[in-house]
Amino acid sequence: MEKPRPRLATRLTDLFGIQRPILCGGLMWLATAEYVAAVVNAGAMGFITPRSYPDIDAFRDAVQRCRQMTGGKPFGVNLYISARPGENEKMKLFLDVLIEEGVRHVETAGYSPEALLPRLREAGCVVVHKVTTLRHAQKAAAAGVDAVVMIGSECGGHPGMGDIPAMLLAARALEALDIPVVVGGGIGSGRQIAAALALGADGVLIGSRMLVADEIWAHRAMKEYLVGLDETCTTTVLRSLKNTYRCLANETAAEVARLEAAGQSDYATLGPLVGGALQKEAYESGDWTKGVLSLGPAAAWCDRLEPAAAILDRLEADALAQLDAVARKRG
Template sequence: MQQKITDLFGVKYPIIQAGMIWNSGWRLASAVSNAGGLGLLGAGSMYPDVLREHIVKCKKATNKPFGVNVPMLYPNLEEIIQIIIEEGVPIVFTSAGNPKTYTQHLKNHGITVVHVVSSVKFALKAQEAGVDAVVAEGFEAGGHNGREETTTFTLIPMVKEQIKVPLIAAGGIANGKGMLAAMILGADGVQVGSRFVASEESSAHQAFKKMVVAAKEGDTLLTLKELAPVRMLKNKFFNELMELYTTNPTKEQLIELLGRARAKRGMFEGDLEDGELEIGQIAGLIHDIKPAATIVNEMVTEFELAKKQATLL
């Protein structure tokens, strides 16, 4: 396996569990780290005091490296960064914002910094800002996504051609074959989100997990590009949103329909009708809920087997 990512993070496998809102608490992050990957806490759905609590519990649950994903469009950003520094978190993944804002500040405190992008343009900006690695996330990914609709298969080789820092592939990767494909295209590691949503340790509501497992091809769609593009499962709220789009709505009308805490209501509280259910296209290949360690081990086993088979072609 690629050593750039394992050496950078001090982990056994180049597998990163995405720091997803309402899914990535200390139980999931520590389980993935203990299994040899890199677990991330999802700060985007945590108030500062809640984040500190999850960091403290994660440190007690694992002696392996773990990190925090920080969406830079959320409030309390300065306080969140300060807590990460105070608690000695070794790795930070930033997203949804300008990487120049905090990269050097974090690196001055000995923290490894990675930024999530959806295009070559922003990958170059992240490299210029001094990040240690870049996550290039394709259009297939769940949750908030890029507007360009560039797929992972296309994005990874284009970004690889332009940057010198290690590259992590994300979007539509849930098993060892997907991991191998990403690496053949130029990735040094993979970030996996949706597959870990359907894990026993995920903080997502059990009803949401079951809906992910039941999802089929075509059950998700990227929408709300006027606000912040998000891929979600089709449900009653989604249908209401599509109906509103037929009227050529203003941004204000979209914001009014979206309301507050819609994602929490869906993914964390289990409101499958009126909640926002964020998940990737790869949900169609997720058929069960299992321990995070099993997911990591199966990915590695399938990766090694697929690699051997590929050499025979």
């Protein structure tokens, strides 16, 4: 049977074969096979984070499970590329697994994906790269990525050093590039999706808004805490290390900020506070005071615990309603 044409069809929905112009970005520890399958089955695109799994076999198993759960729909893998080559030693294995297992949609982030592109291209993969500056978007487009996500300083995780908001970055990219442009960072509501489409963007990428999805395995207490937050809930740390990181404003983030203000720049001291082990513990225990936990102010729209499909339904319905309201107002 032929698929229905997406109600909000764009170059992004064509490129990824999805029903909604929404990418759900990789989430360290949390973008598991179960979560990605849920967003994919709901018509968006999701990306499994390989580093969330203890070893390569567990990652392969996750890809295979996701394939079963999605019944042939395309789903993606996130490849976070470090600027420190020593931290990318598992990349070849991740590529082997995703290509062997038939994954054809990849979200790259961090450092330039250029070195990975020949292999991804040869395997027929669609590659969307997340950037925080126009210059990096232009470089990625010239290197041959299929689409870029312009990640603004409002995003959860790594906003870069430029402090440039998502809408401004995306508008600049739309004027400079021919490939699809996606707005990422700070998006938590349908009216923002409508605004992104009105801007001319091909879609949005969201992270923080999805953290209260039922398929996110984090402890219920953590998710209930997120429901109570507003847009003032985040802070940034590690700017002194030129590695700005937007996260929940909790006790650990305050401690990191205190150490940075005292001139501490040594990873041996800061590493244990900002590292993944503490994050994982926090998601397991639900203790939101522990760890530097990636989060953006779009968490303000985390209003209830519900399936990913329900969140995506509401986002799309609100975007459509907003677009209709604008059309009516303009007669």
